[in-house]
Amino acid sequence: MSQTATPEHLTMSQIRPRYEGSNICTWIGFKHVNYMVEEAVLDHLRQRGFPAGALYERYGLCTDITDLDTKILTAFHIDDLATATVREVAHDGPELRLSVEFTVDRGKPVKAVKSKVSVSLRLDPHGFDAEDAPAELLPHVVASISAEDKAVVPIPVGDADPLDLLTAGRNAFGWAWRMPYFYCHFTERVQMSGYLRQMEEILDLFVEDRGVSIKTLLDEQNWIPVVPHSRITFLAEAKMEETLYTVFTVENVFKRYTFTARMDCYVLRDGVLVPTATGRITHGWAVIENRKDWSLVNFDDRLTDALTGKAGVISGRGTV
Template identity: 75%
Template sequence: MTSSAPAADPTTRVRLRPRYEGSNICTWIGFKHVNYLVEEAVYDHARQHGFPPGELFERYGLGVDLTDLDTKILTALHIDDVVTATVRRLPAQDGGGLRLGVELTVERSGETVKAVAAKATVHLRSDPRGHAVAEPPAELVGLTVDRLGAGAATVPLEPGTDPLEQLTAGRNAFGWAWRMPYFYCHFTERVQMSGYLRQMEEVVDLFLADRGVSIKTLLDEQDWIPVVPHSRITLLDEALMEETLYTVYTVESVFKRLTYTARMDAYVLRDGVLVPTATGRITHGWAVIENRRDWSLVDFDDRLTDALTGKAGKALGRGRA
């Protein structure tokens, strides 16, 4: 990774490469690792402006947290691409935090192509463990919070009811419960944005398998793969290491057999109350593999459409732990 903008320039640029882990089918980079590139560009932006995330935590007790990440993928990235990330400051909105626009470009046949357009919101979370070495600079005070999240209404758990059954009942939804491991967390114990990106990726995989149209099934039988043009995740509260996260994936719409959009909602159970910790949406299409480098979008067939809309024999609101 190399940086190329002076700290005095409000706009920063950095050159990045996708991680090899994100090249799962042929050489294309999945949406999670595209978002990882956006994250890295945001952290580099902080460094170039004199606020390295490590120093902010060690000196001032401030953790750098992405609390909203909204990413549109315009062109597929490949494993050997060198991506130029440009980060600009955006006007503030309700909820506070530092808002940044991130653009990823890549070279294609001698031309610069815009591959990704993203918006990110950053907050500085005051850490309760220990004491800061020094008081943070005044310009950071407005970004600092004692707890992450925009907040959302809690859901009382009905006595004797399984949380997933309650959260998915009567909906075209799939539920999944999983204990949050330490490697989904940062700053000692809080689930971080990349942890929720992993949750979003996995709940999609589990949902499709549950509906009989697993990624492997469509790959083997039709050479089809899912592609993601848009994803967004917003933190609503803090989920902690080793808490059980109840993730609900609800299909909201199918657009002309071309794409479908689903909502992801994550909760933790505390004192008999389900507390929303994150919400997000992801849009999927499907593409047929033409060769080892190229693919093209396809219309959904009846099997896939019926699975997505809940007409394939699966009871609506089915959940699993």
């Protein structure tokens, strides 16, 4: 893939959301919207002659989405057929940079999603025979995934509990969980979809810890959470069966309408917490109006106090 985007480096495909992502009524959650972005990227590579399977099997190259920044402009429903347009974006650096846009038919084509994606081709470490990578791919080949352009500061733990250390004095919630094989790919490493699951799960645990769980607000007020924006960036590699320490920190509540939170993920190696991913998510709440429609609502005092830590909980923790 060239670092200079040309008309030949634009692809289009049609993608439907998966049924698993239709959790409340027929709307599709942010995680599965990002899965659709991932599918569009993989199909772009196929159309360019570089399917992920062949890249691995022939050349020992692991296709890794390492940065995913997605804005949801219009909600998807389960039976929607969305049109994805993927373009390669010129930039400096080893990653392949792509822009992804989805449109959906609402009587006329409506822009539904805008996403910026980075892809690295990570050399497989397992030593099996492989062909040399095509010359066009060489600028995007890396020996390991790291964020050399970002300040990644390991944290010594000493005798402290890692979750206590990461959440102390912050409006935050921490969670420790062993990474299972089904959050990983290419035999050993946590993949982007694994971190999307972490981001979804820790929000769920956070609001439950604050007394405003998803089901509580559904049962009592008919409110559902909505996500207009999410981003996850890889900083280093996390391995299968390592314990991932994930911290969810509320950063800002905007006019009782949305709040933004940061997700930071670490693994503990040789007494040091190593950052492996960071991300941000913007959340709002909406009231279900009927089986098809919802509309955003202002946060009430209970939800606002829970999000800001005024409900009596400044930091929490969980383990699974």
